[in-house]
Amino acid sequence: MEYYNSKTVIYLDGEFVKAQDAKTDLYGQSLHYGYAAFEGIRAYKTHNATRVFKIKEHYDRLQRSCELMHIPFPWDKNELIKQTYRLLEINNFKDAYIRPLVYCPPSMSLVAPTESSIMICAWDWASYFGDKKLKVCISSYQRPNPKSTYVEAKASGHYVNSILATTEAKSKGFDEALLLDMNENVAEAPGANIFIEKDGKLYTPALGHILAGITRATVIELCKVLDIEVIEKAISVDELKAADSVFFCGTAAEIVGVHTIDDVVFRQRWNDSIGCTIQRAYKNLVLEKVNYEVII
The missing domain is CATH 3.30.470.10 (Aminotransferase class 4, branched-chain amino acid transferase, N-terminal domain)
Structure with a gap:
């Protein structure tokens, strides 16, 4: 580029x-x-x-x-x-x-x-990932311990961790990585936050071990408008892999669906997922199109 x-x-x-x-x-x-x-x-x-x-x-x-x-x-x-x-x-x-x-x-x-x-x-610059759904692997690298630095700061040096994780994922044939935190719970992607859908609700890791993403906050705002329940909590790998669907969100990534995590294929069709609804709402919001509340 x-x-x-x-x-x-x-x-x-x-x-x-x-x-x-x-x-x-x-x-x-x-x-x-x-x-x-x-x-x-x-x-x-x-x-x-x-x-x-x-x-x-x-x-x-x-x-x-x-x-x-x-x-x-x-x-x-x-x-x-x-x-x-x-x-x-x-x-x-x-x-x-x-x-x-x-x-x-x-x-x-x-x-x-x-x-x-x-x-x-x-x-x-167009969308970071394009329109495809991502093949993701759980990284061997963890997000930094919050007692070692301010993980909520968008500091340049923190992104060495992101480069290592993404490079490892691509070397294995994946599109992107997913990092865990020091407790082996789901944290975030190298440059994006994560949401999982289960039984009509969205779950996302609580703040503390992740960057407080502005797009993450926007997704939560959209869910309030669209009457979609969002729960912020610690998410285990087992819970992640049992999800109905998963998506990443970030300024560069915008809203992008995840097709697989390691060997697990999420069974819900993307077009039927909450993530797809949020993706359309987010695009309407940033483009200042018609009221995004009517898109569902």
């Missing part, structure tokens, strides 16, 4: 610059230690022009991630929102993925910095 070309512009510490001309310091803490925080945000072309979905929530979480990781966050979030829309306009992006990144200056120490930089870039 080409993320930028000679014409692409990024936002860097208050200025718009050509992506190919932007530089970073090879002695930065972020490069050496993964000490940075970021967001993944989606912009959609709607009948009301280009809209960035839940942009305030994303920048709120970026600030919270920085606070948890002791990375300075001196920026006005309303100004960042304004400049994000300006960035899309300059690059003529309609449907795009947006990546704000807060990173740290040169330092070989293990002490939090007193200043930081922010970069915002964007690129054209």
Whole structure:
């Protein structure tokens, strides 16, 4: 995938610059230690022009991630929102993925910095998984122990764990991995949260060992509107494999169905599942189409 070309512009510490001309310091803490925080945000072309979905929530979480990781966050979030829309306009992006990144200056120490930089870039990007249903394996890697780090922070270094899990899954012929937590309960995918359907209800792992996904919160909001019960609890592997259907959700993934976990094929047809209903409702919501309440 080409993320930028000679014409692409990024936002860097208050200025718009050509992506190919932007530089970073090879002695930065972020490069050496993964000490940075970021967001993944989606912009959609709607009948009301280009809209960035839940942009305030994303920048709120970026600030919270920085606070948890002791990375300075001196920026006005309303100004960042304004400049994000300006960035899309300059690059003529309609449907795009947006990546704000807060990173740290040169330092070989293990002490939090007193200043930081922010970069915002964007690129054209379709759905992360496409339209197919996923073949998933349970990873040999676990999500980090919440006593070892702030798992609710979207910190760059945390994603080494995700890269290892996805690489392992693809090397075995699967589309994606599913990680367990330290107690061997279901946690999340490398870049998405998980919901399972059983007997007309949805279940999802409770917060504590997972990233508090903005799409996850949106799914729960949609379920309240659609009168679908959602239960947040610890989910065992046995419960997962006994589910009627399963789906992942995330900003990049949106809503994507899971066909198999290891050797288990979920028996419910995707088109008959709650996940499929949520998938349609979510698409209508982000595209600002007709009231999503009527789609079922």
